[in-house]
Amino acid sequence: MGNRRSRxxxxxxxxxxxDPRRLERARxxxxxxxxxxxxxxxxxxxxxxxxxxxxxxxxxxIRKAVK
Numbered sequence: 001m002g003n004r005r006s007r008x009x010x011x012x013x014x015x016x017x018x019d020p021r022r023l024e025r026a027r028x029x030x031x032x033x034x035x036x037x038x039x040x041x042x043x044x045x046x047x048x049x050x051x052x053x054x055x056x057x058x059x060x061x062i063r064k065a066v067k
Contacts, residue, residue, distance in 0.1 A: 036057060
């Protein structure tokens with residue numbers, strides 16, 4: 001087996017995401033954070049799903065960045 005890093009996923013509701021540009025901006029911010037592997041925006045439920053490496057970043061850091 002290889003040296004696979006552990007990954008975590010979280011879902012974050014984005015405030016005022018009824019404006020699609022706000023949600024896309026939050027997705028872009030999250031995706032550019034060190035340790036974030038992938039982020040996806042769901043415009044219907046106004047939430048981001050973020051996959052990240054918990055050895056490089058924290059859920060709190062991601063939440064604060066996209067707030």
